Amino acid sequence: MYRLFRFQSQIKNGFPQIVLIDKPHLLKTANFSNIPESIQTKILIKTKQFKRNAKRFSEVVQVTNSVTSQSKVKVKHLKPNQVQKMVACKKPLAMFPKTEKSNDCSNKLSIRTISNIKKNSLKEALLDDIDEMNEDQISLLKDTEFLQTITMTENDIENKYAPGHLKGEQDIYNSIELPKSKDKLSKRERNRNIAVKNKLELKEAVKQLNIKGREKSLNQTLLAYIDLCVCCGFLNRGLAALNHYCYKSVSNKVSLKITDIRIFTCLMHGFASKGNYEKLKEIWSLLELSQTKPNIQAYAAAFECLVNKKEPCSSDILRGLYNQFLSDGFTLNNLFENCIYIGNQREQVLKAVQLLDPSFEPHLSIENIYYSCPLLDHLNSQKSTFKCPAEGLFDEKNILECARKQLESEMSTIVKVQSVDNNSTPSQKVLDYRNKLEDLQEKWKETIRNAIARELESIRAQHNCLKSYRNVNIYPYLRVLNTEQYVDIIIQEVRKLAEGSETFSPTVNLLYRNLANQVRLRYQIKYKKNTKILEKMKAVYTDYCSWYINSQNYDSQNTRQQWQQLVHKYKGIGADIEQDDKQWPSTVLNSVGKFLYNIIIKDIKIDVNIMKDHIEEEHLLPAFYTVFRGQCQHVKQEIKPHPVLSKLYQLSEPNDLIFDVTMIPMLSPPVPWTSINSGGYIAAKADLIRLPQQAILQWHRLEQTPKQELYPALDALNQLASIPWNINKPVLDVVLQVFRSGGSSKLDIPKPVSAFPSPQPILQSMSKDERSRLYKERAILKRQKAEMFSLWCDALYRLSLANHFCGKTFWLPHNMDFRGRVYPCPPHLNHLGSDMARSLLCFAKGEPLGSNGLNWLKIHCVNLTGLKKRNSVKERLQYAEEILPDILNSAHNPLGGNMWWAESENPWQTLACCIEISHALQLENPENFISHFPVHQDGSCNGLQHYAALGKDFAGAVSVNLTPSDIPQDVYSCVAAMVERERSKDAANDVVIAKYLDGFVRRKVIKQTVMTTVYGVTRFGARLQIAKQLKDIDSFPKDKVWSASTYLVSKTFESLREMFTSTKEIQDWFTECARVISQSCGQSVEWITPLGLPVVQPYNRRNKCYDYSKKSSVKMGEHFILDMYDRPNVMKQKNAFPPNFIHSLDSSHMMLTSLHCERAGITYVSVHDCFWTHPNSVEIMGKICREQFVALHNEPILENLSNFMINKYELSNYDITNDTQDMLNVFQQLPKKGDFKLNNVLDSVYFFS
Structure with missing residues (x-):
């Protein structure tokens, strides 16, 4: 016999409550929970309560002659013919027993102990006066026994009972048996079960990641806090915090652990400096309580403390510490080779050691200062060739x-x-x-x-x-x-x-x-x-x-x-x-x-x-x-x-x-x-x-x-x-004259905001359309003023700093981004800025021009104008001789002459070069002229150069000047010619848009798209680039811009695939590897550059956004976002991998060139793929640049990357399954290579030119 009840789940005091519905006069309630009572109190106090959705259940009471059983099942609605099905799916209520209490709390303090601590500690006033703290560095709390440094009440204790009875969500799901049926599950049901299982596994993995992230962030926060406490002299405040977090970490298995031993050693050194050995022992006890083995730094603090004690050091204590020190596998010399000291700590530790062994003297070995990189092994054996870059400038x-x-x-x-x-x-x-x-x-x-x-x-x-x-x-x-x-x-x-x-x-x-x-x-x-x-x-x-x-x-x-x-x-x-x-x-x-x-x-x-x-x-x-x-x-x-x-x-x-x-x-x-x-x-x-x-x-x-x-x-x-x-003073003087005169749009010197006209007033007599037009104009004017003000401020900072350092010699410290690309630390005054910014700087140390220096100055001047990109070096030099009068006129009268320099692509650098040439020609023998001017050598679409070298593409290598030629190849012109060839075919076949584009397939139109192909530009992005160029052509019909840009994007990509046969395959392989790593492995993409620099892409999905504005003014947040415990952003990871990997290669090439130029004794600086040196050393730098490019790409770069990924994700150690086999296949499917010979680069004059 079955008796059926219907009841509804409600929430009362934060917990589910069953309310029987069928018989109001028999109304009764039963509270139940799987959460221990010790945690319930905490939840009631701290957890914000939310209204839960009502869930209906059915309860079955089965009565037989001998047994009465009760079960329940969750349903939305119930009909009589469904009772039998419900009975088949019943779950006995015994599955959810009330949690039993347990007092077996290892490494915990009892309630009585805490009460005693409270009573004792309340007798000691908390001295929080700063003046007293500065007077006595350890007077925050009086010296007491261990754990009497903090005051606690019964309410301070969280989770009094052992947490062994707690079960995670996964365990609960696993404990519920699925309904058994004679019939096999359908494919749909099996897929559903697999999906549920995968979802639970993902949820548990994310949960574990979150716990690890919280633990790591807590340790980092506590380390910074303890360090501040020691620095300020708030030692007992630091000890109170350490006690608090250590107790929390051992009071519950799910609590976050204190794992960074530097937290303990930092505070140990703080008390050691005061000779407070009792406090140091308390910290040592906390260290053992955290199940962390003392390291060499902890022993160093202990030895220091014994020497700093006010009373004489006990030989028994010192000898006991020494025996424990030896039993942990340390030697006395480790104290001086492997420890980090501040102040007089080293001397104090040495005193303690010499009390044990009066004859001891530390032996300090110098660390290995040589390279371990195969590309640089030959430099280890060379004799010293360092030449001071500031030789002769200072005594x-x-x-x-x-x-x-x-x-x-x-x-x-x-x-x-x-x-x-x-x-x-x-x-x-x-x-x-x-x-x-x-x-x-x-x-x-x-x-x-x-x-x-x-x-x-x-x-x-x-x-x-x-x-x-x-x-x-x-x-x-x-x-x-x-x-x-x-x-x-x-x-x-x-x-x-x-x-x-x-x-x-x-x-x-x-x-x-x-x-x-x-x-x-x-x-x-x-x-x-x-x-x-x-x-x-x-x-x-x-x-x-x-x-x-x-x-x-x-x-x-x-x-x-x-x-x-x-x-x-x-x-x-x-x-x-x-x-x-x-x-x-x-x-x-x-x-x-x-x-x-x-x-x-x-x-x-x-x-x-x-x-x-x-x-x-x-x-x-x-x-x-x-x-x-x-x-x-x-x-x-x-x-x-x-x-x-x-x-x-x-x-x-x-x-x-x-x-x-x-x-x-x-x-x-x-x-x-x-x-x-x-x-x-x-x-x-x-x-x-x-x-x-x-x-x-x-x-x-x-x-x-x-x-x-x-x-x-x-x-x-x-x-x-x-x-x-x-600072190049002649150029600075001209720039300041233009800047103070109101700027110049033509010369790219921003105007002040005051130069903008006042907006036209809006009158009531105007029509609605007129007012609308004026509002739009005002908005545009406001945006333009804001943009111009930003540019004006940038110029003001740069010019003010240049004026401040004019006549002085200065240096630019450098650092790098995550890919290894190098940047100067000072952001305003450096050589990485705009044309004007670069023109302001020159080398402090000058070098004689020598036999070819003047010619390189002239060639560089022509290069800056952008007028002879397709001409040979000889033709450029000949053109420079032809325009020499214009060069000299520009130098002698920059703003009052014919201003030939102002028509250049890089006007300010062109002016600077004109002035340098003029100064050199004033000497009877220009070869003796001491030049401070940097000459540039630029790569030819450097990203495509690396792709061509990786894939050994012969056609691509030719187009980006990896092969010798009489004149420089222009990849943009080559692609434009191929696109025009296809357009002509389509026009002959009556393709309408191809006819409209007759005469408009120009180098400038497709240049940006070709340039950004190496950086993974999408079709949509490329369409916008080409559409922008077409809009700027007045004679092209505006209504055909969108369709024409769509057509040209398709033809441009086809031409690039034809020219660079393996470039697209390499990019696709990079993208697929990144997708597998970030999506299937759930990790960020990593690799190691050929020079040994580890790279990690920092693109992640934020699991949680922290609102810092809601934190109280006293207690700071203990947790913050860490990328190593976040899930990767798959889209960004896979789209960014190809360009970032190429950037890491061009950075490696730059670094190799830098190190070898230093050994050659020549001046060298770089702006990514643009290398600078003195005019007399251009040939030397060019030779080194080509040699290091060949050496770099003679390394099996793609093969090394494949092996790194296989080893990194342990695919070689897996029991191969379908999923791991698919991943292994992706990592092993290297793109096919062509037949280009890398040694051809050694003879290419225009590789960098």
Whole structure:
């Protein structure tokens, strides 16, 4: 017999509740849950409650003579004829038993223990006064036994019971038996079951990724926090936080673990410096509690602590520590070879060791400084050939004085540069506005001081009330600098905001991070100063500068090797120069930036009547406010200044600009890169790789890579950074004259915003169409003004810096992007900019022109005009002789003559070359002229050159000048000719659009499409490119642009496939490999360049967007996004792989050329695929360039990539299944190659020309 009830699931107090429906008078409820009671309380308190959708169930009570059983099944509706089916699918309620409690809690404290801790700890007041902390570095909490440093109550305990009874979602699903049936499942049902299983597996994989990401981010956040606590002297605050997180990590199996041992050793060294051995033992206990084995750094801290104790060190304790040290497999010498020290830690550890063995002296071996790359093995055996790039420019005294000035600039973190905008004497009105602004800033400074004190007091009060000091919080980050430094940072940010664009502002999160980075930069410099790292750096850098100027007296082969030898020389004393980089996570940067910006928004006021002389009444309003702008489908919050404030800054006409020290060139040689954390500036921090904040996977790969394998890339950066520069003063004078005269559209010098006409007023008498037209014109004018203002500011910064460095010698430190492409660190004044930017720079060290130098200057001048691209070198030189009068006229009278240079493709570089030729011809013997001018050699569509070499395409190789020829081949003209050939055929066959295109298939029309083919341009993108070119042709019918562009795209791609037979196959193979890796393997695409640099594509799908604006002002977020634990963005991964891989190859070619040019003793710099050198060394550089291209492509690049992917994803070790076999097939299906002989490149004059 069956008795049927119907009931409905409801939610009460956050848990399901069964309400019987059929018999209201028998209404009863039953609460049930699979969640332990210890966690239920936590959920009720912390979890936001959501209304669940009502679910109906049917309950069956089966009664027989001997047994009564009860079961339930979920249904939407129930009919009598479905009862039997329901019975067949019933699930016994016993499947969901109430969870039993368990008190078997290993590594946990009982409730009674915690209560006792509370009672004892409440007797000890929490001393949170900063002055007392600075007086006594360990007075935050009084010394107590282990775990008495924090106060806890019963409510502080989470998850009191052992978590073994918890089951994941996958386990629950697995425990439910599927209904059995005599009939086999249909194919549709089997597919459904497989899909459900795959979905569950994916969900579980994503869940595990999320857990790992949260754990990694927590460790990084805690490491930065502990480091700050130690630096500020808040040692017990750091210990309280470590206790808190260690307890949480062991109290529950699903809690996040503390796995980074640097967190423990950092705090150990903090207490060791105070000789507090009891606290160090507590940390050691936490280390063991976290099931982490002590490393050599932990033992170093212990030895240091024993020596620093106030009472004499016990020999028994020291001997016991030593025995444990030996049992863990360490030797005494490991303490000095494998540890990183600051301050006097090394000396203190040595004292402890010599108490054990008085005769001990550390033996420090120098690290391997030679290459392990097969392409560079031959350089290891060469004798020293380093030639100082600044030879003859300085003596030792002068270079050391420049180094002193550079270090002073870095210590101040900012540099003031006089603006070139206004060179006239300011009027009295301007001076009045400046005085008002100065008075206003003084009032703001006092306001900011008070606001900071108020907010810090508020945080201290919350700490005492909420015990939030146990969590990572913002407090130490606001005490790491003195108040005046925070005031200066905010005042500089106020000026930056007030002088910003009227139409654009970065988003608030970007503003937060940029402002917090100012705090971080100052902290890093303060840290280096306090820990005596800077003292050691000054000693090493002084010796390095002396070597740099007198390198002929030493045997080092390059700057890196010399720096490593000098570091080894000083390694036995003091702090280590190279330290672990403890990055501030994005959560920290956003929290610190938000704190400071809250002061800007809430406290800084302006009198809106300040500009009105006749009104004395003060009317204060916020100086800044927030606005929300729509960007595509999103709304972005931005911060804007009050219009009165913007006008005040504008009318005061500031006569200086402020730059961060890392944004401008250096006055002395950059520090050579010797590892991923050491190089660039002397005291300031520079990043080796330019990556987004969340992209840490490539950093992880770099850390795993042996330093020796990174030497080629690091040495290329060092070589480029070692070249000193000067400002080309004659060109700068002309550019400044044009800039101050209002700019020039023809010469690409931006005009000031004041040059734009005022918009036509809109009158009520106008018609609707007229008003609509004027509104559109106003919108266009507003956009144009905003664009021009941006360009004008860029030119102002560049020219002001050029004027500031005019007459000085400077250097450009370099770093690279994730593919290995190289860039100068200073963004405004460098040789990678526009035509005008490049014309301003020349080599500081000059070289005689020699026999062919003048000819190369003339050829280069013609190359810059773009007039003779299809002509031979001989014909270009002949043309230069013909136009020599125009060249000299341009040099002697740039703005008043015939201005021949202004018609060039690159007018400013052409003018610079004209001036150099003119100066050379003034000498009786031009061969003796000392030239500082860089001559360029450009690759011929360099991306296609690499594709042709990879695929051994003969036809493609010919078209991109990989083969010898009398005249240069132009790939764009070749493709245009092939397209025209096909168009002619179609026109003969009466294809209408082909007839319309007669005479319009030009080189310029298809050039951009051909150029971007190597970068994976789509058909749609190529159609837009060609349509834009056709629209610019006045005689082409506008109504045929779209159909014509569609036709030309098809013909262009067909012609490229015909010319580069294997290029498309290689691109397709790259794309398919990337799809398999990112989609099937669920990982980002990685590879290693031929020079050993690991590359990871940083394109991922964000699993979660963190809203930093909702975090409290006290407790910061502990978790942030990390790309290594996110799912890859399949579309971006596969589309970006072909161009990124080619970019990594052209970077490898550039680096090889750089290293061999340095060994040849010639000057060399690069702009990606454009190489620069002195006129007298063009032939040498060209020969090296060709040789290294051949050497690079003689390597089995595609085969190595295939093997790397097979080994990386462990396909060789798999039990081969259908899926893994498919992946293996993709990786092994290498594109077929042609019969082109690479050695032909050695004789190609126009390979780079």
